[in-house]
Every structure is written in structure tokens, then in C-alpha cells.
Amino acid sequence: MSSSPATAEVAAPRLLLVDDDTSLLRLLTLRLEANGYEVATATSGEGALEAMAEARPELVITDLRMEGMDGMALFRLLRERHPGLPVLILTAHGSIPEAVEATREGVFGFLGKPFDADELLTEIQRALSLGGERRPEAAEWCSRIRTRSPAMQAVLDRAGQVAATEAGVFIRGASGTGKELLARAIHDASPRSQGPFVAVNTAAMPEGLLESELFGHRKGAFTGAERDHTGLFREADGGTLFLDEVGDMPPGLQVKLLRVLQERRVRPVGGTQDIPVDVRIIAATHRDLEAAVGAGDFREDLFYRLNVVSLTLPPLSERREDIPLLAETFLEELAARYGRELTGFAPEALATLSEAPWPGNVRQLYNVVEQVVALATTPLVPDSLVREALDSAAAPMPTLAEARRAFERDYLERLLTITAGQVRRAAELAGRNRTEFYRLLSRHGLDPARFQE
Structure with a gap:
């Protein structure tokens, strides 16, 4: 009988176990290796951090209470250094408040000791199914974000890591830096990429209308409600909901949003029953929300629920090496749209663009290039036309x-x-x-x- 063709060996998923109980470590290691996992161990939080480079785990399972660095302290450091890495916490000292706090901060799971072996294996499989820190190639998800800036590339690297997880993402940045573009790229790189991406500017509409837009309403719920309205949460079911300028959300709606995030259910305005939703939230703001929390303008519990992984987009003035790249890209795109025969910017024009202050960031740069395309009379855009466009954009149109x-x-x-x-x-x-x-x-x-x- 001829032998069957050799099949490619699939690498065993790598786990890192952290516990100061060496007997439990040995028992867990044997059980997990018997189930096909590759296991590394550490007896302290400090030891776990040292083991990360060699172990390269796809999941960390740690005890909560340990001498020195405890499980939550270890999780917070891992979240900073490896934001896409799921962490499962085990403890004999578990309580409901600790579990709530842990999951609110982004811990993947929280199991009390003694735990059921099958339940642990189920949780491990669920965590690994999210993809850990594996992320797609840049061309597959962020090709629309053009950059040569190390600062911007660092943001994209972190975004790529977290995209493969279900963690909530909080994007900070001044107006015009591209927060929605980054949110859409994260969605495209996520397991939800085949689902809808729905964006809403929460500062752009009054409270009553925003509640109806987010959660939907029933026919007759208020004057003008002539038919049922689904709402954006249900429209985004199975995908991603991007809440832009969430820092300006009215206090009453903050309470209702927190309830939806906690229970994963929405109740339409005028409705009597909750409807389950499966939505990943990406939020963004230009405001200092820590200060808003301190002033009582933004709920602290909602802030922590949204701010699991934070990404900060640098202003255009801090990524000046990108200005020529972006300007030429916008010029090519807009010239094609308007049917103009333009070959590029004169060197002096690019220098002027690179030295401008850009208070309106990438959005302002795009608007300036659009004006240049509309007014250009020669294939090569001269410096004088760029200066004229910059002067007229000195006070950019507000959002x-x-x-x-x-x-x-x-x-x-x-x-x-x-x-x-x-x-x-x-x-x-x-x-x-x-x-x-x-x-x-x-x-x-x-x-x-x-x-x-």
C-alpha cells in the first residue's frame, strides 16, 4: 500500500501560563499539552514579561493574586505592549466586582477556581478564534492611509494588532486627522469585515433625534414617527458602529449608551422589549475626555467601557514628511475626478505646503488641493496658486x-x-x-x- 502524501504540519497554539502555585502550573501544563497546545510557564508577573519574547504566546492565562505583580497589573502592561493579545484571568478569590472591573478594562475572560476543565478549554478556544496578535498585511486593510511618518506608522501597527480582537477602540485626535478613515480600516482588518460599517457623528444632531437614530423607534412613539425605524445599532449588527465625537454626547444618552454596551441589547424609543445586538464599538473624540470626566461632563464608567485600547492620531504638523505624499495623492485623485490635465506641484509649491501650519489637518490639506485643482491653468501647479489657496483657507470651514x-x-x-x-x-x-x-x-x-x- 502506498503511503499518503505528507501534509503540512500545523503549529500548535502557544499559551503562557502564569501562577505562583507550581503544582497547579504542572497540572495545567499537562492537561493543555494533552489537548494540543504548546505551553510556556512563569511563576510571577515579572517572569511572564521576561518570557514574552521567547514564548510569543497567542493567549496568556494568569492567576489574579500573586506576590509582587498581580494578574491585573500584568494585564495592564500586556495591553500596553501587546494590545491584541487576549488575557484570561483565573482566581480563587474572585468576586463579581472584580470580574466586572476586569472585563470592563478589556480582560478577555475571568474564571473562578476551582474551574471546570471543559469550561477552561472552551474559553481558550474562543480567545484563540479571535486571532490573537496575528494581523493582516498592510495592503489588505490600510492601503487608503498613505504615510511615511514613523509616528503614524506606529499608530497603524497598534491598530493592526487590535483589529483582530473584539476590544473596543478609542481614537483620539484633532479635527481633520482622519479618525473615521482609521476606524474603517480597523473594521476592514477585523473578523467583522464582511459585516456593515456604520458611522455617526454624535455631536451633529440634537439629543432626541440622536436617541432615535442610535436605538430606533416604534411607529407613533412621537410626533412624526409614521413608521418603525431600525436604528444604527441594529443596522450595524454583526459589524462595527463608529461613534464620532462621542465626547459631546448629552448626559442622558450616555446612560442609555452604557446600558446597551453592558447588556448588548437595545430598546427602540416607544418600544417595550429589548432587542439583542452584536456590534463592535469604535469611538472617537477631539476632546480631552479625562478632563470631561473630572468636570462631570462625561460618565467615568462609560469612558472606561469605550477606552479599552486607545489610539492617538498625530496632527499633520507632526507628520510633515507625509504632506508631499498626501498632496500629490490628492492632486492625482481630484484631477481625475474633475477631468483636469495636471502633472504635479512645482518644487516651491511643495515646500510651501510642507511648511504651512495646517490647523485643519488632512481635511484642510485636501480642501486646499481641491481649490488648486479647480483654479490651475497650467499642468504644473505653481507656488503662487498654492499660496493663494492657503490664504483663502486660513480660516477653514468648520465641521x-x-x-x-x-x-x-x-x-x-x-x-x-x-x-x-x-x-x-x-x-x-x-x-x-x-x-x-x-x-x-x-x-x-x-x-x-x-x-x-
Whole structure:
């Protein structure tokens, strides 16, 4: 009988076990190796960090209570250095508050000792199915993000690591830095890539409308609700929901969003039953949310729920090596769109672009190039035309969220002027209770006493 063709050997999944109980380590190692896993061990959190380079695990299983560095401290360091690496915590001292805290911070799973062996194996399989730190090649997911900047590449490397997991992602960055573009790239690199990607700017619509847009509504729930509306959470079911400018979300909606994230169920406005949803959340803001939490404008529990892995996009002024690349890319794209025969920028024009301050970041650069394409009369764009476009863009068109914030501040100042700083009367005119009105004033740094003079 002829032998069958040789098959390629599949590498065993690599696990790192961390526990100061050496007897338990030996027992777990034997059991997991018998189930086809390659196992490395460490007897302390410090030892686990030293073992990472050689072990290259796809999953870390650690005890919670250990001498020196405990399991949560180890997890936090691993999250910083290896954000896509799932961590499973085992403990004989487990409690519901500890489990809630651990999972809120992004721990994959939390099992109490003594644990059921089958349950542990199930959790391991579930964690490994997310892909660990394996990530796709750049061409497969972030080809639309053009960069030569080490700072930007570091962000993309971290984003690529976390994309393969289910961890919530929080993107920080000034307006125009490309937060939605990065969010879409993370979605494209994730196991949810075949599902929908749904984006919403939470600062661009009033609270009542935003609640209906996010969670849906039933026919007749309010005036004008002539038919059922699905809502963005259900539209994004099986995919990713991108919440842009989440830092401007009204307090009432923050409570409802937190409930949905905790329970993974939504209740449409006017509805009586919850509907399960399976959605990954990527949130973004230009605001300092730590300061907003301290000021009471943003819920701390919601902040930690969203901020599992944080990515910060550098402003264009900190990635100037990308300006010529982006400008030429935009020029080629826009010239093709408008049917213009343009070959590029003159060297002096590229130098001017590279030295400009760019307060509006990549979005402003795109707008300047679009103006140049519309006005160019020669194939090679001259420096004079670039300078003219920059001068006209010195005060770039604000985004809808920025315009809404400016209007809101002006409106509050007018109310306080009319009422001579009487908060109760100003809140009545605004149709808000005093607590909410004080939050609005705090958000915009307005002191009613200044208007009493």
C-alpha cells in the first residue's frame, strides 16, 4: 500500500501560563499539552514579561493574586505592549466586582477556581478564534492611509494588532486627522469585515433625534414617527458602529449608551422589549475626555467601557514628511475626478505646503488641493496658486460639530446676558433643568457671575 502524501504540519497554539502555585502550573501544563497546545510557564508577573519574547504566546492565562505583580497589573502592561493579545484571568478569590472591573478594562475572560476543565478549554478556544496578535498585511486593510511618518506608522501597527480582537477602540485626535478613515480600516482588518460599517457623528444632531437614530423607534412613539425605524445599532449588527465625537454626547444618552454596551441589547424609543445586538464599538473624540470626566461632563464608567485600547492620531504638523505624499495623492485623485490635465506641484509649491501650519489637518490639506485643482491653468501647479489657496483657507470651514458647538456657546452667552446671569431663568428659556444647564455652562467654560455684572 502506498503511503499518503505528507501534509503540512500545523503549529500548535502557544499559551503562557502564569501562577505562583507550581503544582497547579504542572497540572495545567499537562492537561493543555494533552489537548494540543504548546505551553510556556512563569511563576510571577515579572517572569511572564521576561518570557514574552521567547514564548510569543497567542493567549496568556494568569492567576489574579500573586506576590509582587498581580494578574491585573500584568494585564495592564500586556495591553500596553501587546494590545491584541487576549488575557484570561483565573482566581480563587474572585468576586463579581472584580470580574466586572476586569472585563470592563478589556480582560478577555475571568474564571473562578476551582474551574471546570471543559469550561477552561472552551474559553481558550474562543480567545484563540479571535486571532490573537496575528494581523493582516498592510495592503489588505490600510492601503487608503498613505504615510511615511514613523509616528503614524506606529499608530497603524497598534491598530493592526487590535483589529483582530473584539476590544473596543478609542481614537483620539484633532479635527481633520482622519479618525473615521482609521476606524474603517480597523473594521476592514477585523473578523467583522464582511459585516456593515456604520458611522455617526454624535455631536451633529440634537439629543432626541440622536436617541432615535442610535436605538430606533416604534411607529407613533412621537410626533412624526409614521413608521418603525431600525436604528444604527441594529443596522450595524454583526459589524462595527463608529461613534464620532462621542465626547459631546448629552448626559442622558450616555446612560442609555452604557446600558446597551453592558447588556448588548437595545430598546427602540416607544418600544417595550429589548432587542439583542452584536456590534463592535469604535469611538472617537477631539476632546480631552479625562478632563470631561473630572468636570462631570462625561460618565467615568462609560469612558472606561469605550477606552479599552486607545489610539492617538498625530496632527499633520507632526507628520510633515507625509504632506508631499498626501498632496500629490490628492492632486492625482481630484484631477481625475474633475477631468483636469495636471502633472504635479512645482518644487516651491511643495515646500510651501510642507511648511504651512495646517490647523485643519488632512481635511484642510485636501480642501486646499481641491481649490488648486479647480483654479490651475497650467499642468504644473505653481507656488503662487498654492499660496493663494492657503490664504483663502486660513480660516477653514468648520465641521458641523464645530459649528454646532460655536452656536451652542453663543446661544448660552446670549441667554446669560438677557437674564443677567440668573441661571434658573436662563434654564427656563432654554427648556432645560438647572442641573443640565449647569453642565452645558461647564462644558463651555461659562461663569454666570460674569454676566451678573
